[in-house]
Amino acid sequence: MRHLLRRTGFYLVALWASITLNFLIPRLAPGNPAQALIARFQGRIRPEALHALEIEFGISNQSLWVQYLQYLNNLAHGNLGISITYFPTPVATVIAQDLPWTLALVGISVLISFVLGTLLGIFIAWRHGSALDSVFPPFLVFFSAIPYFWLALLALYTLGFTLNWFPLNGGYDISLAPDWSPAFILSAIQHGILPALTIVASSIAGWMLGMRNTMITTLSEDYVLMAEAKGLPDQRVMFNYAARNAILPNITGFALALGFVVGGALLTEIVFSYPGIGFALLQAVQNSDYALLQGLFLIIAVAVLGANFLSDMVNAALDPRVRQERG
């Protein structure tokens, strides 16, 4: 229980830190990007919108503390400001629109990658020293050193452009209205396969190597030898004795990866022009849309913090040693 309280306290501090960073970065940035932005919009948008922008970026005579309190108050009311890219849509609406796309695409890909990679790691560790084990890991090491966006571009070029198997960009066929009709869902799946494939291909090595390395350590434990000596079937030794004790780091990693579902696939979405959080972040950067940029960063930070908290809890629940040590 004390462990739980301590961790909760820590994550509250981390949350406060990311909110404060989000508030401070635009205000402390050299050259004042906000001022430049407002100069750009002078005369192009309504005066009250301009004034809203000024408040947003702290171009006011009030002290930093007052601005900070205003900012916190706005946040508490879910007011993230107004996007310039999609003017005059509020940032919160833009995020609400983009979030489901990211969650579906990256969530499913991360799950597939985790399950496949972990299983592969178990089998490779079981055959430690075999030809399979000496070929697979180095190959995957090379694979994981490939810049992700490059891999994605190559996949897009060969599978999408040359072979014409998959659509080249977007999250759905834009001639269809976004609803729950079978035609639209089919089109969304079609557009999602290639990005999902590239995410799985680029992340599977990490799961596999992690599982392999811990599994090899557990395989040399006495209780595994004992299980073999008892004449238990290989499968039972492999899954119930060795893998069960080796999977903890991977499960913790999985909980962490869930946090990166929201913000971790920035490059995927950018390469495939997928209508999610990452693509919106690039749009925000390119259009100097600081309100949207801040809102997106906040959402990503909250997701990552939440996932870290979850992974801590899972770890404490599954591993009694964690509870005792820090308890």
Next chain:
Amino acid sequence: MNAPISTTDTYAAPTPGASTFATSRPQNRLRTLWSAIGTNPKVLFGLSTVVLFFLVALFGPLFVRTDPNAFSSDILSPPSAAHWLGTTQTGQDIFAQLIYGTRVSILSGLATGLLVTILSVTIGISSGYLGGFVDDVLSLFINVFLVLPALPLAIVLAAYFPFKGPLTVSLVITVTSWAWGARVLRAQTMSMSRREFVYAARAGGESGLRIIFFEILPNEIAVVAAGFVGTVIFVILAEAGLEFLGLGNPTVVSWGTMFYWAQNNDALLLGAWWWFLPPGLCIAGLGAALAFINFGIDELANPRLRNEGRRLRSLQRKKALA
């Protein structure tokens, strides 16, 4: 205290006094490390590839005199004798860009990796060694930076910076990626500072700085080295990613900006594979080579990961079944 000295008997000229202890040990370790590297094919492969890249970065631009930014009338031509890797849409020679880009990318990758390592070593070791209130504050700091999402934060920071270029990218990456190494080193240092040789050094009246740099740090050199290599991989990938997004200075030729221009000129849709293939292969090759070095360091540090473990296990198994 006697044991380490006896292992150094074979080495000549031990300086008198306490310094024997501190100076001879790293030498000894370096020798074992060297022989281990020689027998590990993964490390050997990784090291030689990295050295090759280094040579290209250092001397390549001396041999390739073509200006990587010079336009020419050979627009978007595929690889030929005149242009080994073809040309861009404005007729720039891609081979020259690759060679000059290697220099920028490797140099900033290593410099940033070094900066990150220094920061994480300083904060991690101080936090672990000093303990108490300092440790509470520093480890909170470390943990907060650890859970902040690195790539989005880097993008946000880079977007707000008024001047773009390798220096900005390197600073942004340093700020967002030092925490992991600091956490590992803090844990290592905490266990290390309870060992007997540290107590002995303290009893001998050595200063805190001396204990940190001459007693504790040499014992953590494998962790620091693995962290450095891992960081360089991460930095090179992150730099390429940020530059690909247009957050670097597009006029400085590097692997990342080559991608940026290739992407912005639709190299893919024009079928100009020679434009985006080379920088990617270079990054992948360098990254893999560094990863192999780390693989080897892992195997040195954890003997169970080596293949002998398997042989032993199958032996045990045969015994158990017999």
